[in-house]
Amino acid sequence: MLFDLAEICRMLQVSVPPSHAVADSLKFDGVSTLELAGETQLCFAERTEQAQAVRGSRAGAVIVPEDFPELEGCCLIRVPNARQGFFRVAAHFSPASGISGIHASAVVDDGAGLGADVAVGACAVISAGVTLGDRCVVGPGCYLGPGVVLGADCLLEANVSILRESVLGARCIVHAGSVIGSDGFGFAWDGSGHRKIPQLGRVVIEDDVDIGCNCCVDRATLGETRIRRGTKIDNLVQVAHNTDIGEHVILVSQSGVAGSSSVGTGAVIAGQVAISDHVNVGAGARVGGQSGVTKDVPAGATVFGTPARAMRDTLRELAALAQLPTLLKDVKRQSREIEALRERLARLEGPES
Amino acid sequence: MLFDLAEICRMLQVSVPPSHAVADSLKFDGVSTLELAGETQLCFAERTEQAQAVRGSRAGAVIVPEDFPELEGCCLIRVPNARQGFFRVAAHFSPASGISGIHASAVVDDGAGLGADVAVGACAVISAGVTLGDRCVVGPGCYLGPGVVLGADCLLEANVSILRESVLGARCIVHAGSVIGSDGFGFAWDGSGHRKIPQLGRVVIEDDVDIGCNCCVDRATLGETRIRRGTKIDNLVQVAHNTDIGEHVILVSQSGVAGSSSVGTGAVIAGQVAISDHVNVGAGARVGGQSGVTKDVPAGATVFGTPARAMRDTLRELAALAQLPTLLKDVKRQSREIEALRERLARLEGPES
């Protein structure tokens, strides 16, 4: 993809900088940082203090706020919000998946239903009864089990496994190595061994959900494991059977939600958090990194610690804990002081007391 | 799979409910929850308070305890233990793997030995010297390295990697994306870099072990990493080199056992627990979620916290910690009180003291 300055400015809905308005031959093939950019790349700067870095950059043009200082010899594109504008332009440079058509080595069952313009990578395997919406891209080495349904415009990166009867909505992205629809972890002790409880439910993922690399989303024992629309999941996250992850939730890397728990709309779960089974995290709640959530979290609350409690309380306890070694000494000294007072008092009181 | 009411009752070893004994045409094609079930699905209820939900359900029949109230118009199948009975029936509805025969795209080395009725999915790769027991199912995209041995009736889900010389017993299940037999993490600093210590041992997994998705079980440096029979491992679990995981152990999601440690028979390791290297967790021990086990845990003990100590002690400390902010104020006040007493005492004692 190659865009000239006029095209870039059109994406940003601004006019071409006056300094470069005439006979400009700049062509852009990508975006980068001020430090790394070459002459054919675009950058952005947000703060006036970056003027020096902008001047030193080899970037072909820099997107800046409207009040950014003028810099002789630099092509500055002024917009209301430099960061947002930059990423709007950047999206035009995102490489396509690199996959088109059905690769000759892919194994697509005759009983699968493929929408228009579906792409299937090399050595991908698509089972009977699979339905792929228009423009879905299935990466190399992916496996889609019997009855899997993907809405339009889904992207599965390489080596993803989506197991039988899982349903994904439109515009979902599943990054490499993730597994959707595996058996929930359910066993009952039968006196001589852990007997497997059949896992007969399914996974339903709604529209616009992103799932990172090497994640696991387990099918329900009965009924559904559901991830609601707009939710974004980082790498190495565990979503257990029968969970209900609300809309627009953020699950950061290496966090885990145990069986039958729910996370409310817009909640933010930080990295390495564990949410126990049968717990409800309310809408808009925030759970601090590495917390262990063992009971319900009210909507809008911010919690932290293992076990998780109000962030404020945990921080107060941690601050107090830092004073504890000194406190121990203080109390010992007080003990001696009290003893000394008692002796002085006894002396004053005399033998008869 | 389609079963009629008489067949379901035979599975449960009970007689057909009198209300439906004559000319019954019910056919069942699955199981579900009371809320989601349709007319061709079976459910279960355990408590009398669920009577309302049973009445409202569209389920074709409901498995209930013997003393459950009679409900007009509902097909209730009475059994001694509703939950156990339900899952016994449910197992009959578990879909088969969907894989049969050796797929044309699978790459099976001529030097591999396949038992009777083995199934190998599309794009699976089976190396020289592999031995697969009867009725093993190897999912699509799996890789089995040289010399791997699987006992009868093993199931490998999609994209599993089992590396050279790993041995699995009968009836093991390995879920999608897991890696068995990779190199242990062993390095020695040679003055200029971390030099890799060759990892020459192997992994031995005994009968009836289940391993979740995207787990890692590393081969031993020398000798064996062993997971004993009946142990069940959840998703994203790390089992390092030279560990010995006992019989019927439970390792919950995102837990990790470091090199050369052991976990005794029947121990339960909760989610996100870390067990340090060269530590022994005794038989029947229970380790609470997110604990960090840094020293041996006695058999039967329940531990919690980082570092893990007796659950009782950790909980007592946590309860005490919650009182610490107040305690700090109390001690400060006492300090002032002692000072005040000292002054009053000095006044009483007069200038000569």
Place this chain on the structure above:
Amino acid sequence: MLFDLAEICRMLQVSVPPSHAVADSLKFDGVSTLELAGETQLCFAERTEQAQAVRGSRAGAVIVPEDFPELEGCCLIRVPNARQGFFRVAAHFSPASGISGIHASAVVDDGAGLGADVAVGACAVISAGVTLGDRCVVGPGCYLGPGVVLGADCLLEANVSILRESVLGARCIVHAGSVIGSDGFGFAWDGSGHRKIPQLGRVVIEDDVDIGCNCCVDRATLGETRIRRGTKIDNLVQVAHNTDIGEHVILVSQSGVAGSSSVGTGAVIAGQVAISDHVNVGAGARVGGQSGVTKDVPAGATVFGTPARAMRDTLRELAALAQLPTLLKDVKRQSREIEALRERLARLEGPES
């Protein structure tokens, strides 16, 4: 591989033990532990107390320190450092990858550039613009995206995904199931949903880096995610976008480094540690297991806890915490004692005070 005693001694740069110097027919095909070794295997022992175990072992020969006791009938090979010597020999028994040539089922784009003696396993997929250095081994089921570059002598185990434009140096090892170069986790709320920030940077991994199984190394939003030479990463580790992992760093299993953070040369990050975003861990720092690093760690420091602070402080606080339940009682008793003193004092002072 089969070596005789003279060859083994040559590897160790020592002479053949006098007891076995003449007409020796010992042949070795592997290494093992004293307990498990057979007659064709080598072992090592480091301490004199192991003499009994050496005598009881069926090993064909045992590598021992120079001052180890002589044992009748045992073939002892004396070297300055038994452990180092053993692993030097052991490396000769490491099995080759088992992969040679380009497998017929591999999909190698015509536009890929392969060095001399490259091996590509079954069902591996190599995209256009990939460059593989001499003697690279690409395991079965791997996917290499467009423009990926590998230096000489890299080894990718099975089912690894290396996504577009990632660059690896020479002699890197990536274990099974890992994903290099996936999108960073970057979103901006646009008023109605989390909008994906395009991830346009890349991953650069320098020479001699090892990456464990089922790890994730995300590409930079802009610029680079960089892992510097000699660094060793265990299984299930998360390395987020725009991080800079220094030279010879150790990242133990299930640890995670969040976006834009850096880890200095030679730092050791223990298991299940979380390093927050935009944090710098100094060179040579050590972070204890399960710590949560929320602010910069000075070079050479040892930290522990969540949030991480100086190991010494955290341990002192933990020791103090163990005394807290008793302290609470002590302070309550002091309160009563102070009250008693106050009353006695009031009595002495009389009604006028």
